[in-house]
Amino acid sequence: MIVNSLLSRKRNYLYIYCFLPVVALLLFSCEDPKNEETFLSGKIINPHKDYVVLNDFNGLNDTIPLAENGSFSKTYKNLGAGLYTFSHPHEYQSIYLSPGDSVTLRLNTKAFDETIAFSGNRSKENNYLINLYIEIEKEDRKFLKNYQLSHVEFKKTLDSITGARLSNLEKLSKEHQFDEEFVCHAKQYIEFSSWAKMERFALVHYGKNDFLRSDELPENFYSYRKEFKINQQALLNNIAYRPYVNALISNLSFSNLAKELGSGALVNRRSFKYHEKRLHIIDSLFSKGTIKDIYAANDTQQFIMNRKNASEINDLVAVFLKMTDDVELKKRITTMAATYIKLDPGNEMPNIVIQNTDKKSLLLSDRVTKLSVLYFWSDDEQEYAIRVHDKIKDLKIKYPEIDFISINLDNSDEDKWEEAYGRYEFNKEAEYQILNTSPVTAQLALRNDNRSMVIDKNLTIIDPSINLFHYQIETTLLGYINR
Numbered sequence: 001m002i003v004n005s006l007l008s009r010k011r012n013y014l015y016i017y018c019f020l021p022v023v024a025l026l027l028f029s030c031e032d033p034k035n036e037e038t039f040l041s042g043k044i045i046n047p048h049k050d051y052v053v054l055n056d057f058n059g060l061n062d063t064i065p066l067a068e069n070g071s072f073s074k075t076y077k078n079l080g081a082g083l084y085t086f087s088h089p090h091e092y093q094s095i096y097l098s099p100g101d102s103v104t105l106r107l108n109t110k111a112f113d114e115t116i117a118f119s120g121n122r123s124k125e126n127n128y129l130i131n132l133y134i135e136i137e138k139e140d141r142k143f144l145k146n147y148q149l150s151h152v153e154f155k156k157t158l159d160s161i162t163g164a165r166l167s168n169l170e171k172l173s174k175e176h177q178f179d180e181e182f183v184c185h186a187k188q189y190i191e192f193s194s195w196a197k198m199e200r201f202a203l204v205h206y207g208k209n210d211f212l213r214s215d216e217l218p219e220n221f222y223s224y225r226k227e228f229k230i231n232q233q234a235l236l237n238n239i240a241y242r243p244y245v246n247a248l249i250s251n252l253s254f255s256n257l258a259k260e261l262g263s264g265a266l267v268n269r270r271s272f273k274y275h276e277k278r279l280h281i282i283d284s285l286f287s288k289g290t291i292k293d294i295y296a297a298n299d300t301q302q303f304i305m306n307r308k309n310a311s312e313i314n315d316l317v318a319v320f321l322k323m324t325d326d327v328e329l330k331k332r333i334t335t336m337a338a339t340y341i342k343l344d345p346g347n348e349m350p351n352i353v354i355q356n357t358d359k360k361s362l363l364l365s366d367r368v369t370k371l372s373v374l375y376f377w378s379d380d381e382q383e384y385a386i387r388v389h390d391k392i393k394d395l396k397i398k399y400p401e402i403d404f405i406s407i408n409l410d411n412s413d414e415d416k417w418e419e420a421y422g423r424y425e426f427n428k429e430a431e432y433q434i435l436n437t438s439p440v441t442a443q444l445a446l447r448n449d450n451r452s453m454v455i456d457k458n459l460t461i462i463d464p465s466i467n468l469f470h471y472q473i474e475t476t477l478l479g480y481i482n483r
Helices: 002-007 011-019 109-115 123-148 151-176 180-206 211-216 233-237 241-261 272-285 290-306 310-321 327-342 382-398 416-424 437-443 473-482
Strands: 037-045 051-055 061-065 071-077 082-088 091-097 102-108 117-120 353-356 361-363 372-377 403-408 431-434 452-455 461-463
Touching (some): 037 051, 037 109, 061 071, 082 180, 082 233, 091 102, 091 109, 091 123, 102 109, 102 123, 109 123, 117 123, 123 151, 123 180, 151 180, 233 241, 233 290, 241 272, 272 290, 290 310, 290 327, 310 327, 372 382, 382 403, 382 473, 403 416, 461 473
Parallel strands (some): 037 102, 372 403, 403 431
Antiparallel strands (some): 037 071, 051 061, 051 082, 082 091, 353 361, 353 431, 372 452
16 A cells, blocks of 8 residues: 555646646756757547646646647757656656657556657657656566565565666667767666655665664665755756655654654654654755645645645645745635635535436535435546446445436536537436536536535435445445445
């Protein structure tokens, strides 16, 4: 459970995406931009939205429209050489561009990373990078058994893997004449992936109960921390940088709090104390600015979403507000906190307007007649839509005392919802859609489509954010039935 959560590498980016502009950052370049045009084109199969985005930190934040067939193209002048972030809703990847390039990519959103393929004069660099990413993702799962090794054998094994990847990079660089600048970024990519594993070692190897035994690790175990300057916001564009920083923050926060409490077993990673510690660590690692804002906002947001204690939410938000000078970001975090606090257990659920599959509109109070679970979904997340409906089929059979109500979040002025429930063969009698989604989704803090809520027949909120896939979900539901 611990390892799986630590290995997630895109989740945190999606949280950040909700609070800051869709940014991804240009890594530092050894050369000045040349007065040459750079051409980027491609095609998206099964697009989620009608656009893609190319970003850097020097002012480029470009939304490129998709044609009806999913194709796009754009010409840029004076782009510097380096890593950029190419993104499409819910997904992103680093790509390498330099002045005068003509790069084409193609992908299918149903397997975003696995289907990206590049052509053009930077295809060898970019195909190497995406193949390296996929290789590391796959081998990370096999690598888990190595966390049980002694710290000496663990580091020896990891150094061997890292060394082999660096040697292969050097070999391919000579063979395909990779850009020197690209090789610099690819090397950092490999190193970040290795360092993230080093940061995870203590908690995975010793576990919570024996975590303080990690004090036996030699002083040079984390020597790379001193050798590397982490506070470089340009590095945010390297897709391996963020997982490394997250692992570092988690390790330092857990370690500091475990020492304060006298045992790792007493550390609750959902608690106010732990998240307060994380914000203090972030504050110590980064100077005020983009990096600090991203990580502090992300952590504060996660706490707000998962806590049901208004006082603790306000206390953590107060810590966050001292860490940033971004007025707009402060407003967004405080607004989110206020929204979630209004949805605390015991408060009344907003009586939203919904429509059934016959396009008949009604108030939520007209539909809710007993203990109910509201589960929200969007066709933008097709895998989740199918998964949550399959889960509900099972829960409906086991708990007839509960009414499970499916509510779609897609634009009610379009036919997307009708096409979706027909394609998935969902039960039309159980499907509803929110009307005027924009103001309502903000009111309910429905920033993502995997929110589910428990309310009673009077629309009183019992659980504002229930996890339908939690291993103890049935115990939780039984508790609500018997309360």
